[in-house]
Amino acid sequence: MEKKREVVKKEVDLRELTSCDATLQMLEKARKDGVETAFDRAVNMKACPIGADSACCKHCAMGPCRLNAKDPYSKVGVCGATIDTIMSRNFARMVAAGSAAHTDHGMAMLDLFREVVNGRIKDYDIKDPIKLEEVARSVGIETEGKDIKEIATELYNELERTYTQVEGEIPFAKRVPKKTLEAWRKHGIVPRGSMREIMELMHRTHMGVDQDYRNIIQQISRTALADGWGGSMVATEISDILFGTPSPISIEVNLGVLKENQVNIIIHGHEPNLFESMIESVNEPSLVNAAKQAGAAGINLVGMCCSGLEAFVRHGIPHAGNFMTTEAVMVTGAVDAMTVDVQCIQQALAKVAECYGTPLFTTNPRCHIEGAEHIEFNEHDPKACTDEIVIRAISRFKNRKHPIEIPNIRNIGVHGFSHEYINYMLGGTFRASYTPLNDNIINGRIRGVAGVVGCTNPRVKQDWVHVELVKELIKNDVLVLQTGCSQIALAKAGLTTPEASHLAGPGLKEVCEAVGMPPVLGIGACVDNSRILIAASEMVRTGGLGESIADLPAAGAAPEWMSEKAIAIGQYFVASGVYTVFGVTFPIVEETKFHKLLFEGLEKQGLGKWGFATDPHEMAQMMIAHIDKKRKALGIDKARERILVDMADRRALDVA
Ligand code: NFS
Ligand code: SF4
Numbered sequence: 001m002e003k004k005r006e007v008v009k010k011e012v013d014l015r016e017l018t019s020c021d022a023t024l025q026m027l028e029k030a031r032k033d034g035v036e037t038a039f040d041r042a043v044n045m046k047a048c049p050i051g052a053d054s055a056c057c058k059h060c061a062m063g064p065c066r067l068n069a070k071d072p073y074s075k076v077g078v079c080g081a082t083i084d085t086i087m088s089r090n091f092a093r094m095v096a097a098g099s100a101a102h103t104d105h106g107m108a109m110l111d112l113f114r115e116v117v118n119g120r121i122k123d124y125d126i127k128d129p130i131k132l133e134e135v136a137r138s139v140g141i142e143t144e145g146k147d148i149k150e151i152a153t154e155l156y157n158e159l160e161r162t163y164t165q166v167e168g169e170i171p172f173a174k175r176v177p178k179k180t181l182e183a184w185r186k187h188g189i190v191p192r193g194s195m196r197e198i199m200e201l202m203h204r205t206h207m208g209v210d211q212d213y214r215n216i217i218q219q220i221s222r223t224a225l226a227d228g229w230g231g232s233m234v235a236t237e238i239s240d241i242l243f244g245t246p247s248p249i250s251i252e253v254n255l256g257v258l259k260e261n262q263v264n265i266i267i268h269g270h271e272p273n274l275f276e277s278m279i280e281s282v283n284e285p286s287l288v289n290a291a292k293q294a295g296a297a298g299i300n301l302v303g304m305c306c307s308g309l310e311a312f313v314r315h316g317i318p319h320a321g322n323f324m325t326t327e328a329v330m331v332t333g334a335v336d337a338m339t340v341d342v343q344c345i346q347q348a349l350a351k352v353a354e355c356y357g358t359p360l361f362t363t364n365p366r367c368h369i370e371g372a373e374h375i376e377f378n379e380h381d382p383k384a385c386t387d388e389i390v391i392r393a394i395s396r397f398k399n400r401k402h403p404i405e406i407p408n409i410r411n412i413g414v415h416g417f418s419h420e421y422i423n424y425m426l427g428g429t430f431r432a433s434y435t436p437l438n439d440n441i442i443n444g445r446i447r448g449v450a451g452v453v454g455c456t457n458p459r460v461k462q463d464w465v466h467v468e469l470v471k472e473l474i475k476n477d478v479l480v481l482q483t484g485c486s487q488i489a490l491a492k493a494g495l496t497t498p499e500a501s502h503l504a505g506p507g508l509k510e511v512c513e514a515v516g517m518p519p520v521l522g523i524g525a526c527v528d529n530s531r532i533l534i535a536a537s538e539m540v541r542t543g544g545l546g547e548s549i550a551d552l553p554a555a556g557a558a559p560e561w562m563s564e565k566a567i568a569i570g571q572y573f574v575a576s577g578v579y580t581v582f583g584v585t586f587p588i589v590e591e592t593k594f595h596k597l598l599f600e601g602l603e604k605q606g607l608g609k610w611g612f613a614t615d616p617h618e619m620a621q622m623m624i625a626h627i628d629k630k631r632k633a634l635g636i637d638k639a640r641e642r643i644l645v646d647m648a649d650r651r652a653l654d655v656a
Pocket of ligand 2: 057058060062063065078081
């Protein structure tokens with residue numbers, strides 16, 4: 001007789017799981033309602049220890065083979081693959097998948113651009129012709145005397161190479177600082193088209209092909225660079241051209257942006273086109289009327305995750321929360337339609353949606369979910385999809401059956417610091433430049449720059465690592481740039497407003513107050529990490545901070561990462577010259593040859609390197625130590641010491 005397996009569920013203090021009060025309130029409600037979330041599953045499902053170390057391979061049917069992470073060189077796979085081969089192949093495939101996600105998103109934007117330019121799509125237009133010209137010039141297209149359509153056609157043809165080019169360097173390689181590019185050329189990692197790079201990486205990691213981790217890393221870097229300086233950068237630039245380049249705007253975040261008396265529609269995913277059309281649909285007078293007739297005060301459109309980030313900086317649309325709040329938001333009972341496109345959409349949303357009678361709509365042909373209703377979004381007739389979703393949301397509003405509880409928590413953040421805006425903010429319209437930033441780094445008021453990015457992950461306390469890390473960095477005069485779910489964590493903690501500069505160290509505070517900017521700059525979605533690459537290149541070009549990105553007093557971190565995209569991003573930052581620290585877990589056995597290559601060896605090749613720490617304060621110290629090391633190499637460490645003396649003197653005066 002089959003034995004019934006007793007499922008013992010661990011009870012944990014919910015406050016241990018999240019530092020977001022609104023999410024906490026919803027987790028408490030979910031528990032009362034008997035609804036399970038990823039937080040519960042993470043507690044009850046221990047991560048597979050062999051997988052966590054990446055010590056297993058299932059690339060062929062002679063396996064799967066499990067090696068021993070405690071004694072990594074004691075065993076090999078059936079084919080003889082060593083731990084370094086297995087780990088580097090697994091890592092490579094994460095980079096391939098993550099890069100594929102970003103580049104496919106970028107390609108979708110480029111497809112849309114092509115159809116807009118050739119006139120086949122009429123619902124979208126070129127919103128930022130100035131940016132169009134700038135991007136065209138940056139890849140060597142002559143714009144003088146040409147009309148918008150000509151420039152756009154040439155730009156399309158040029159950027160298509162980012163994906164399809166079989167030989168030669170991708171167009172945006174022209175933006176890479178000379179010395180960084182030289183290092184890439186030396187190591188043979190300047191990307192060709194991303195399709196080629198991803199294909200080659202998948203080939204090389206097939207059973208029985210590349211079995212030297214030192215050679216695999218080369219294709220790992222090349223593929224990741226095809227993402228950062230390729231697919232992701234195209235996604236950012238084309239989105240700006242089509243939908244407008246962000247500039248700072250004050251935005252409401254957190255679950256309190258939902259409104260009980262309105263039809264609440266959420267867009268969650270990554271591609272801005274769906275959101276742009278939904279904005280039109282919710283403003284359609286006939287639909288607004290229909291909502292009113294159903295007894296609603298209006299239609300409340302809200303974003304989540306990266307879709308939300310794309311729309312809030314361009315339109316001021318409120319943002320309900322980051323990745324680990326996507327289930328919690330539906331626990332409010334107030335969501336009348338959850339609309340998703342691609343990436344970071346947990347399958348569990350279908351179940352939670354069902355529990356609260358919220359319709360879940362998938363819209364992209366790439367992403368269907370069992371239990372969700374698919375209403376396909378077609379750019380040639382975008383409103384057909386978004387209008388229908390609004391109609392369905394209104395009908396759900398009319399028939400609401402579940403009690404509603406919306407956490408009364410709303411925070412304000414100022415976001416939208418595109419590279420173009422940073423340039424303008426620092427230098428003004430006529431002298432737009434990075435010189436003031438470089439000067440303030442050289443004179444030591446700003447110690448360095450850090451990119452803090454990435455996901456939230458139920459294996460760590462939601463938002464906590466992000467917030468603690470960033471607080472520590474700004475306290476030490478490190479200016480923080482943010483993308484992705486991370487900036488929502490900081491917005492909820494109130495750190496993305498100019499007023500937050502009182503939490504910054506004296507030097508950074510002074511600069512923030514002079515410019516009127518927050519010490520933490522939210523610059524966009526995850527594909528917009530490309531904005532950080534552009535800003536870094538601009539800092540090198542402006543002068544005084546070395547000749548390559550690797551020379552800059554800068555570091556990066558993804559303290560609560562979870563997705564393969566994050567690994568791809570980490571690797572392209574490392575290959576671009578940045579010290580990049582990840583939290584949560586790192587899928588490589590320590591003290592192995594591959595680990596040493598990632599954490600030390602790459603830096604010796606003139607690139608960046610990986611770091612790992614779970615404690616935010618330790619993470620901050622590692623990043624600051626690196627920044628100081630770079631300051632010393634540049635000979636600007638003395639300037640900072642003087643600044644600190646100045647401050648001490650000033651404080652002494654205050655006391656007297
Ligand atoms: Ni980035 Fe955006 Fe968030 Fe992580 Fe997912 S939404 S692409 S992967 S979870 S930051
Ligand atoms: Fe095992 Fe080698 Fe097959 Fe991997 S490729 S499953 S290590 S036999």
